[in-house]
Amino acid sequence: MLVIKDKVKFTRGIIIIITGFALFIGVLYFCASTVISLFSKEGEEILMNDIIENNNVTEQTEQISENISNYSIDEWNLKLVNKTYSVDKTYIPELEEISDEKMFDKRAISYLKNMLEDIRKENITNIWVQSAYRSYEKQEELFENKVNYYIEQGKNQEEAESLAQTIVQRPEMSEHNLGLAVDFNTVTNEFEKTKAFEWLQENAQNYGFILRYPKDKQDITGITYESWHWRYVGIEHAKIIKQKGYCLEEYIKYLQEAQEV
Numbered sequence: 001m002l003v004i005k006d007k008v009k010f011t012r013g014i015i016i017i018i019t020g021f022a023l024f025i026g027v028l029y030f031c032a033s034t035v036i037s038l039f040s041k042e043g044e045e046i047l048m049n050d051i052i053e054n055n056n057v058t059e060q061t062e063q064i065s066e067n068i069s070n071y072s073i074d075e076w077n078l079k080l081v082n083k084t085y086s087v088d089k090t091y092i093p094e095l096e097e098i099s100d101e102k103m104f105d106k107r108a109i110s111y112l113k114n115m116l117e118d119i120r121k122e123n124i125t126n127i128w129v130q131s132a133y134r135s136y137e138k139q140e141e142l143f144e145n146k147v148n149y150y151i152e153q154g155k156n157q158e159e160a161e162s163l164a165q166t167i168v169q170r171p172e173m174s175e176h177n178l179g180l181a182v183d184f185n186t187v188t189n190e191f192e193k194t195k196a197f198e199w200l201q202e203n204a205q206n207y208g209f210i211l212r213y214p215k216d217k218q219d220i221t222g223i224t225y226e227s228w229h230w231r232y233v234g235i236e237h238a239k240i241i242k243q244k245g246y247c248l249e250e251y252i253k254y255l256q257e258a259q260e261v
């Protein structure tokens with residue numbers, strides 16, 4: 001009798017173990033398949049997002065190259081002024097007042113005003129226009145003052161001029177003569193540390209403005225980094241310049257080359 005009872009116990013034990021094991025395998029399989037399907041869905045989504053993103057980039061690039069063939073480097077807003085290309089002494093744009101007798105090109109002033117309005121809406125109030133349009137005569141005066149300062153320091157005319165040039169542009173070489181450039185706040189690179197600068201870096205292109213003399217383009221622009229100096233070029237151009245990480249010199253070259261093809 002004892003033997004039979006033991007046999008029954010043993011068989012029951014075996015059945016319980018087998019059932020338990022089967023259940024365990026079943027649960028394991030269920031969990032594993034759920035995890036796998038979750039991952040593969042995520043994977044699909046990531047892949048889809050990649051495809052959509054790539055398509056957007058391709059569309060944008062196609063749009064850009066389509067637009068570029070219509071752009072002319074002679075557009076008033078793309079006027080290039082630097083040590084090679086000077087502003088004609090007689091060039092005086094039609095001007096409108098920003099505030100406090102500071103003037104800007106009439107065709108671009110609404111973009112500047114909108115930009116300043118929107119930046120202030122973000123509670124960034126520590127921004128002001130220090131300098132905008134400057135006439136040829138005004139720029140000449142600023143340059144001469146700087147030269148005289150160095151002459152007083154004991155430099156000769158040539159030395160004084162080349163030193164002055166690193167700080168103040170020669171009259172025919174200043175973008176401020178175009179009425180399309182604006183200097184913010186203290187006209188020093190302290191501006192770089194402000195919230196206003198951060199905002200401009202992110203948004204200025206949406207109003208048609210670019211940082212004209214970036215840190216990493218000094219060898220191309222020929223001008224040392226100026227975080228305070230922003231230039232209007234128009235929204236479409238500014239967006240491409242920003243996207244491609246160009247400075248204005250590079251962008252003009254890019255347009256020229258695209259049109260030569």
Ligand SMILES: [Zn+2]
Pocket residue numbers: 176181182183228229230
């Ligand atoms: Zn400036």
